[in-house]
Amino acid sequence: MKAILREKCGDKIRYASEAAAEAARHAMKKDLRKSGGGKALRKLNTYSCDECGQWHIGHSSRKGVKLWKLETPKVPTTGQLLRRLRKIEERMDKNQRHRAHVLGQLIQRQAEEEAARDRKQLQETLSYIYAPLRPEDV
Numbered sequence: 208m209k210a211i212l213r214e215k216c217g218d219k220i221r222y223a224s225e226a227a228a229e230a231a232r233h234a235m236k237k238d239l240r241k242s243g244g245g246k247a248l249r250k251l252n253t254y255s256c257d258e259c260g261q262w263h264i265g266h267s268s269r270k271g272v273k274l275w276k277l278e279t280p281k282v283p284t285t286g287q288l289l290r291r292l293r294k295i296e297e298r299m300d301k302n303q304r305h306r307a308h309v310l311g312q313l314i315q316r317q318a319e320e321e322a323a324r325d326r327k328q329l330q331e332t333l334s335y336i337y338a339p340l341r342p343e344d345v
Contacts, residue, residue, distance in 0.1 A: 216259050219256075219264075219265070220263065221259060221262070221263065222253075222261060222263070222264075223262070225253060228253040228262035229253055232251060232253050232264045235251065235264065239251075251264065251265075252266070
């Protein structure tokens with residue numbers, strides 16, 4: 208088992224905790240700055256090893272990607288939030304206009320039905336009033 212771990216982890220230094228690995232990484236960065244480490248500093252990260260369960264220090268496998276950026280969610284800017292809010296308001300306005308249009312059609316339809324009922328009732332009343340008198344009715 209130890210031989211397999213050595214093959215996987217190689218000569219990497221193992222740290223028991225993330226805090227210990229971070230402290231060692233900061234010390235390495237300090238030394239690299241003094242010696243002009245340059246780009247190597249940006250990509251230096253700590254990571255938990257799946258093989259041995261301990262912590263190592265190394266460079267990111269993805270170019271230019273910082274691991275700490277992957278962990279934190281991106282917070283939208285004020286401008287992005289204002290644009291999102293404006294779009295929501297526009298959609299709400301569109302929905303409200305549509306609702307008002309449909310309500311207007313409903314009111315118009317109800318008014319037409321009521322007018323038709325009133326016309327029918329008026330016709331029945333007028334036909335009753337102006338109906339010729341039959342001899343039986345007198």
